[in-house]
Amino acid sequence: MADKLIIFDTTLRDGEQSPGASMNKDEKLRIxxxxxxxxxxxxxxGFAASSNGDFEAVQCIANAIKDSTICSLSxxxxxxxxxxxxxxxxANSARIHTFIATSALHMEKKLRMTPDQVFExxxxxxxxxxxxxxDVEFSPEDGYRSDVDFLCRVIEAVxxxxxxxxxxxxxxxxxxxxLYGNFIKNLRERIPNSDKxxxxxxxxxxxxxxxxxxxxxxxxxxxxxxxxxxNGLGERAGNCSLEExxxxxxxxxxxxxxxxxxxxxxxxxxxxxxxxxxxFVVQPNKAVVxxxxxxxxxxxxxxxxxxxxxxxxxxxxxxxxxxxxxxVLGKLSGRNAFKQRLQELGVQLxxxxxxxxxxxxxxxxxxxKSEIFDEDILALVSDESVTHDKEQYGFVSLSxxxxxxxxxxxxxxxxxxxxxxxxxxxxxxxxxxxxxxxxAHVKSGAEMVLYSVNxxxxxxxxxxEVTVRLQNSGRVVNGIGADPDIVVxxxxxxxxxxxxxxxxxxxxxxxx
Ligand code: KIV
Ligand code: ZN
Numbered sequence: 001m002a003d004k005l006i007i008f009d010t011t012l013r014d015g016e017q018s019p020g021a022s023m024n025k026d027e028k029l030r031i032x033x034x035x036x037x038x039x040x041x042x043x044x045x046g047f048a049a050s051s052n053g054d055f056e057a058v059q060c061i062a063n064a065i066k067d068s069t070i071c072s073l074s075x076x077x078x079x080x081x082x083x084x085x086x087x088x089x090x091a092n093s094a095r096i097h098t099f100i101a102t103s104a105l106h107m108e109k110k111l112r113m114t115p116d117q118v119f120e121x122x123x124x125x126x127x128x129x130x131x132x133x134x135d136v137e138f139s140p141e142d143g144y145r146s147d148v149d150f151l152c153r154v155i156e157a158v159x160x161x162x163x164x165x166x167x168x169x170x171x172x173x174x175x176x177x178x179l180y181g182n183f184i185k186n187l188r189e190r191i192p193n194s195d196k197x198x199x200x201x202x203x204x205x206x207x208x209x210x211x212x213x214x215x216x217x218x219x220x221x222x223x224x225x226x227x228x229x230x231n232g233l234g235e236r237a238g239n240c241s242l243e244e245x246x247x248x249x250x251x252x253x254x255x256x257x258x259x260x261x262x263x264x265x266x267x268x269x270x271x272x273x274x275x276x277x278x279x280f281v282v283q284p285n286k287a288v289v290x291x292x293x294x295x296x297x298x299x300x301x302x303x304x305x306x307x308x309x310x311x312x313x314x315x316x317x318x319x320x321x322x323x324x325x326x327x328v329l330g331k332l333s334g335r336n337a338f339k340q341r342l343q344e345l346g347v348q349l350x351x352x353x354x355x356x357x358x359x360x361x362x363x364x365x366x367x368x369k370s371e372i373f374d375e376d377i378l379a380l381v382s383d384e385s386v387t388h389d390k391e392q393y394g395f396v397s398l399s400x401x402x403x404x405x406x407x408x409x410x411x412x413x414x415x416x417x418x419x420x421x422x423x424x425x426x427x428x429x430x431x432x433x434x435x436x437x438x439x440a441h442v443k444s445g446a447e448m449v450l451y452s453v454n455x456x457x458x459x460x461x462x463x464x465e466v467t468v469r470l471q472n473s474g475r476v477v478n479g480i481g482a483d484p485d486i487v488v489x490x491x492x493x494x495x496x497x498x499x500x501x502x503x504x505x506x507x508x509x510x511x512x
Contacts, residue, residue: 005218005249005258006225008200009035009242010044011274012057013073015233019476020450020469021278022500025057027382030347031230032061034273036068038266040242042095044227047073048087049080055087063090069135071095076125085132095135097167098125102140102154104147115150123157130162137165139202144170144183152190159193165225166197170213173206173237177216184221200225203240205232210240215248219256230274231282231289243267243288243320251315268321269345272375276382279467279478279493281454288320328374331366335359338377345374347381368484369463375456379465379482392417392502393442393495395481398488400430410434412491416441431490435468438494446470446501450478453486466493470501477501 012028015021023031028045035043045061046054062070070091074080076098088094100111100122107113113121122138129136138158140151155166168184175183184201188194201217203210210232217223232241246264249256271289275282284291294317304311328341338359342349349355361380366372394415402408410433411424423441427433431451450469455462464486468479479497483489 002259006041008042008227009040011229013044013046015229017235020478027277028057034270036065039261039263040068042069044071049083058087062088066092069093069095071097073097076100076121081129094133096129096133097137099139099141101142102146103142106142122154126158126161126163136163138163139167142171143168144175156191159197167200167202169202173204175213177212180213181216181220184217199223202227205237211244214240230270247288264319265321279480329372373457391499393498395492402430408433410437412437430487434491435494446472464489466490468493468497470497
C-alpha cells in the first residue's frame with residue numbers, strides 16, 4: 001500500500017496573516033466547513049493565544065468540525081499552549097502546533113536568546129503540550145536557515161519529549177527544490193529517533209518556489225505532510241498552494257506514488273470562497289483554479305481537445321469542481337430552494353433571521369438580474385449586512401450623476417451607529433465621488449492601498465465584486481461589496497472596510 005500524504009491546511013492561520021486577509025469567526029467557520037468537505041486532514045484554525053477573536057474562532061471550529069484534526073498554533077510557552085488546549089477542548093481530534101525560531105539570526109536579533117535557552121524552551125514546550133494533547137507538532141521557525149547541527153539537537157530532543165510531527169519551515173522562502181529536499185533527507189538520516197515522528201514541509205513563496213520546494217521535500221526528503229493554503233494565500237508572496245500541490249501529487253501519482261485523502265471536486269468552491277471572503281482575487285492564469293486554467297483559446301488547442309481531450313489536458317476540469325456555469329436559481333425560486341442551495345454550497349447561516357435576511361437580498365437581486373449563479377449567492381452571503389446587523393456602517397441607497405465633460409456627483413445614504421446619514425460629494429468619477437461622500441462624514445483618514453473590480457460571472461450582466469483595501473495606523477483591512485451596479489458595490493466595499501478598520505483586533509504576530 002502506498003504511503004498517505006497528509007494535507008495540513010493553514011489558510012485560517014498563516015493565510016490569514018497576509019495583510020488585509022483577516023477574517024471574522026463566521027467567515028472562518030464557513031471556510032473550515034469547506035475544508036472539511038474537501039477532506040483536508042488537518043485544519044490549522046488559528047493562533048488561539050494571539051487574540052480573543054482568534055481564540056473564539058479556534059474554539060468554534062473545534063466544536064463544529066468533526067472529520068478533520070483541528071490545530072492551533074502556539075508559541076513555545078505555557079500560556080500560549082494552555083490557551084491552545086483550552087480552545088481545542090471540543091475537538092474530536094486536536095493538535096497543538098508549537099514553534100520557536102532556531103536560526104542564529106532569529107535567536108539573536110528577534111528572540112535575544114542563546115541557542116541553549118532556545119533548546120531548553122523547545123523541550124519544555126513540547127513536554128508541556130504533550131501533557132495536554134497526544135498530537136503535538138513542533139516547528140523550528142526559520143528552520144531552513146538554521147545551523148544543521150543545532151537543528152538536529154533540537155529536533156532529536158523534542159521527538160524524545162513526544163512531538164509527533166516535525167515541521168521544517170522555509171519561513172522566508174529562501175530554499176530551492178533540490179537543496180530543500182536534501183535538507184529534509186539529511187535531517188531524517190542524522191537524527192537517531194527521526195522515525196518516531198511524521199515529517200512535514202512548510203514553504204513560503206518569496207521566490208515562487210513554495211510548491212516545488214514542498215514537493216521536493218516530499219519526494220527527496222521523505223516528508224509525509226505538506227502545509228499549504230487555498231490559493232497560496234499567506235504573508236508576502238504567500239504559502240504553498242493546496243490546489244497545486246494536491247493536483248501535482250494526484251496527476252503525477254506515477255512519480256510521487258502517494259495517496260491523498262482529498263476530495264478534489266471541492267477545490268474550486270474552496271478557492272472561490274477564500275477569494276470572495278478575503279478579497280484576494282485569483283489571477284486568471286493561476287494553475288488549477290484560475291479562470292483560464294482549462295480554457296483553450298488557440299484554434300489548434302481547441303481542435304485537439306475536441307478530437308481527444310488528453311492532447312492538451314492533463315487533468316479533468318470536473319475533477320477540481322469546474323462545471324459549466326449553471327443557472328441555479330431565479331426570481332421564482334422559493335425560500336426552501338434558496339436554503340437548500342446554501343447548504344449545498346456549504347453556507348451555514350447562524351439563525352433563521354440571517355436566512356430571512358439573505359433570502360430578502362436574494363429576491364432583490366433576482367428582480368434586477370434574471371440568472372443567479374452560485375457565485376452570486378456566495379457574494380450575497382459574504383455581504384456582511386446579511387449576518388452582521390450590528391456593524392457600525394451599513395449601506396442604504398445611492399444616487400449619482402455623471403456625464404461626459406461634467407464633474408460626477410454622488411449622494412449616499414448609509415447608517416452610522418444605527419442612524420441614517422446622508423452625504424454628498426463630487427469626484428473624478430462616480431466611484432470616487434461616492435467614496436468621498438462617505439469619507440466626508442466618517443473622516444476615517446484611512447489611505448486606500450487597493451481598489452479592484454471583478455465581474456463575478458463573466459458578463460456585463462454579472463454582479464461587480466469590488467475589493468477596497470484601507471490602511472490606517474499600521475492596520476490593513478479589506479472590504480468587499482457586490483452589486484450589479486459597480487458604484488454601489490464600491491460604496492458597500494468601502495463601508496465594509498471601515499467596519500473592519502474600526503473593529504478591535506489587537507493580536508500578537510506569529511512571527512515577529
Ligand atoms: O513560516 C513559518 O515559519 C511559520 C511557523 C510559525 C510554522 O509559519
Ligand atoms: Zn509560515
